[in-house]
Amino acid sequence: MESPLLFWGVILWMIVWGAVGSVVLRRRYLHRDLDTTNTVFVGAMSGAALGPVGLAPLWLTTPKLGNLLIIAPALLTVFLIAVAFSFADPDNICVTSSGFVASQAVNGLIIGIIYGFMALGLTLIFSILGIVSFAHGEFYMVGGMLVYFISAVWLPGVPPLVAVMGACAIAFLIGAVFERLMLTPMYRGKIDRPVEYGILVTFGLAFTMQYFVQAVAGANPVKAQRFIDFPRMRWPEDSDPIWVKTSRGGVTLFEQVSVSNPRLIAAVTCVLVLLALMYLLHRTWTGKALRAVSQDRDAAAIAGINPDRMNMLAFALGGMIAALAGALLVQAFSWLPQVGNIPAMRSFVIVVLGGLGSLPGAFLGGIMVGLVEAAGTGCIPDAQKAASYIPAYGMIVLTLTLLLRPTGMFGRRFAAGTHGKF
């Protein structure tokens, strides 16, 4: 970095005014007996972005802190950090190459969509059952393993779609059976500390699944072949640069942004399944019943919904979503029984970041983590450190979020239907 003092000076300025803003604005709203829900976040972001100039109007007028006042200072803060970085390190590839930035952004977005999709399953389980499933990474692993074994070992030559659907069906079944056998005692008053029981029993499921797969399938890395090969194409033929160029292994946009075939297929499938899931949750009786249980379990029961059945459906569906993410990525990554450990940790980060129990929060949180990881990997001046810190980027975002907005981006105070009631 050419001028580290400039960059770190700006960061220090932001931290100081952010801290001042978060404290001052909350006190001001408290003093006026107003809703303080978003005051820490808005105060911190306004202070960081504009210093006293941003805080003074808020302090004087104490406006209602709606979406605009939440999002605008946050985006401005990110923009100012980027500007400070570009002045401090003008030769950095993130400053000099727009193609590289676009490439990192697209790849960050794509992996973020997949992260978010996986986290969706975790947050769905939490919002209905009120427990954090520690077996989420193992469902992801099992999904990939099943696709590999179905398509390469048990039924060689079977279409990948059949293998993916088979993996999802089996994962759904595992989730449903486990919920019936191991989680139902939680709802029937047979367990003294049901929340802790839920955590421990899913931990048990995680170990069982991981070591069962290792015992049966071995611990060697396996990988499914690409589901489909893209046809070779250049469009438009005589343009310079060519807008879209495809090879069997990937797509290149404007001769700058390359995305591998397996990731693109995985991301597109995740978006399609997400849309289907939204349809299920918002347009069908079953989905509405699930949402009702998530909001108020007792009221849902009075309305004729069987909450226990919804619990089973939510756990099975959540596990199946993780399995689908794994099933789609087994063509991109080498697969081992322990492959779910890192994605599971990342999912925990994402659901807390997005707000426990919030489906849109999980999805947006995933995209945010994907983009932050891509920015960190691409822009940190020391290449050696940039790659080493990948696991830390999500944690930094999570820490900041918890400091400024403990409920996460879209979180509710009591997100789960059963949370806090056992």
Place this chain on the structure above:
Amino acid sequence: MTSFTRRSLLGASAMALALTSGAAFAADCPIKIGGMAPLSAPGTVVGGEAMRDAMLIAEEDINAAGGVLGCEVEVVIGDTEGLPEKGAALMEKFITQDGVVAVGGGYHSSVGVASKDVAEARGVPVVFAETWNDTITGDKQKFIFRIAPLSSWASSTIWKHTLEVPGVQKVAILTENTDYGIPAAQETTKGLEGGGKEVETFSVDIGTQDYAGIVQRMKAGDPDMIIVLATGEAGYNFQQQASDAGIGSLDIPFHAGQVSLESKAYWENVPDGNYAFVQRIGVPETLFTDEGKAFAAKYKERTGKDAVESYAMEAYDSIAIIAQAIAEAGSTDGEAIVAALENIEHHGTLGKIYFPYGTKKDPSEDGKGDEWWHQWPDVALTVIQYQTEGESSGGATIVWPEAYRTGDPVYVHQ
């Protein structure tokens, strides 16, 4: 030498030593030898399983030849998971619970670095099979021996070969943040920069899966060649993702991680991995010793593989040399085994193994660094290149050094 004569010799020597040593009859039977291998992620499981199979074959061969000191040998296999803390705990367990008299095997350098102090403190000899970090022997510990190459020495194979690849000016290195990866990257960088090359290093945590961001950054730097110094499936993940981005072994000269010697797993995980260069320890199969040929035949039959990996041979030799040392010491006492190892001449699968430097002669007497303490100095290092999709590492073309060369390298960028 045939398998039969080798067994006869082993049996005869064991019998002779048993008859001449009173301590022989004092040994607790069976004599237990620890065998360290990474059998779970994030360790290199393919390598660990190969080493485990090899060490169990060694156990069978030793027992078939009459055992040691009148006892059967039992190799107690332990999983290090490729993690230093697990390695240190495993060493403690081997010694205090399993009652091993010596330990062989070991794949990851970080495990070797962490576990060697436990063995040293408890006076149990260790012959590390595949841990390369220089400090493992460089600390000049009494009970620590190694038959794998030094990291600095192995790195020199890579950079010397890279310097001979035409048209390469800028090299990108992907390394893991471990006791193997960091010094290996430093040594390789030093060698390449000394040869006038430009080097950029990217280091990652062991077990990293997603390299999209790193690959894009590496690609933006427009390297002429890529070198991978990562163990385990991380090497597979990176190489295939680099291939997807157009900087794989089909596009530019690419030196893959050593795990790529596992041909079956390699081709399944890196379908676009043709023309990759891979470092290999040991001479080509046609030049194997009789012991090497016998082991290779048995190993291939047992595992169904069509090639024998260098770390499998090292693992076999690490157990066999301990058994010979116990026999020659006539005792399972740690000090006696160390004394025997310092004077040993073991005809193993990799060649004649001996340790010229130790308590009887310091490496400095020959102007050598401390890392040569208890270090086998004659490890053969070669570079192979896959030139046909799906081929086995055993049959791949040896392209470096000149002395072992079996074919011309293919330079994909030309």
